[in-house]
Amino acid sequence: MEIYLIRHTTPAIESGVCYGFSDIDVADTFETEVAALKAKLPAGTFDVYTSPLQRCHKLATALFGNDVITDERLKEMNFGAWEMQPWEAIGKEELQTWADDFVLAKVPQGESYEDLYTRSMAMIDEVIVKGNNAVLVTHGGVIRSILAHATNTPLVDSFDLKVQYGRISQLQVENGDIKVIFYNS
Template sequence: MEIYLIRHTAPAIESGICYGFSDVDVADTFEEEVALIRTKLPAGSFDVYTSPLQRCRKLAAALFGEVAISDDRLQEMNFGDWEMKPWESIGRAELQKWADDFVIEKVPGGESYEDLYTRSMEMIAELIEKGNDAVLVTHGGVIRSVLAHVTNTPLVDSFEIKVNYGRISHLHVEDDQIKVIFYNS
């Protein structure tokens, strides 16, 4: 079984803004980025799933038409009260409390990285049980958490795994074992 994880293209948001769960649109470079992704897509028949956020839905539709199944588990981390605020405007003490243990510390009004990891892995387990080749059009946090699981990287160290916009990661599943074929390609 093959699973391809595709990160959405560049979002239309200025640098330094905290966003995750917010429904940010795609940047003006969308069409060029889609063209590049198409050159890297594998041939075959896939079940296609997407985050319901428009930056993923638009990419899924551009690549696969309207066949993608929307799944909330594929959304980016919910930064709660911090969503759409400049990082520099978030109180230092509040930000430091989260940064000191971001894996289990929930963002005020949001979720923890562990929450994102749990829902991401629930989705992967469900796909493995179905056994069909699949493409997931999703976000960096989801992809990074899945790759951390597969590579036995502790979540606290997983931000060393680079996941760029518009890149594909490929997982191979056999006998319930998952291995990374490539990532961030």
């Protein structure tokens, strides 16, 4: 069984702004990025799952048509009260408290990285049980957490796994074991 993880294309937002659950649109480079991704897509039939946020849903439908399954568990991390705030506007003490234990610490009115990991793994486990080749069009945090699981990377070290916009990662599942074939292609 093959699973492809595709990160959404470049979002239409200024750098330095905290966003996750916010429904950000795609940048003007969308069509160019879609064309590049289409050239890399594997042939075959896939169950296609997408985050409901437009930066993913637009990409999923551009690549695979309207026959996609939307799943809330594929959303990016919920940054709660920090959503759409410039990082520099968030209190330094508050940011430091979170940064000191970002795996377990919940963002005010949001979730922890472990929460994101738990829902991401529930989703991937469900896909594996179905047994069909699949594509997940999702966000960097979700992809990073799945790659961390597949590579036995502790979540605290998972940000070493760089996940770029508009890139594909491939997993192979055999007898329940997940192996990374490539990432960021």
